[in-house]
Amino acid sequence: MKRQKRDRLERAQAREYQAGLNGRSNEVCPYQGVDARTNWLGGWRDAREEIQTGLYK
Structure with a gap:
């Protein structure tokens, strides 16, 4: 059975989530695309919120 790749927008959010946890700007x-950039920044915001609430140090 073939593995199905995750959606590009989902990957963008997951990558920025990790970058946000690591303290990247x-x-x-x-x-460059609006949709991918929006998801990317959404992942960053999610990670920063979790850091502020104390889930990660």
């Missing part, structure tokens, strides 16, 4: 977004 949201200004270094590698995506």
Whole structure:
């Protein structure tokens, strides 16, 4: 059975989530498209919120 690739927008959000956890700036977004950039920044915001609430140090 073939594995199905995740959606590009989902990957963008997951990558920025990890970048946000690692303390990277949201200004270094590698995506030019509006949808991918929106998801990328959404992942960054989610990670920063979790850091602020104390889920990660």
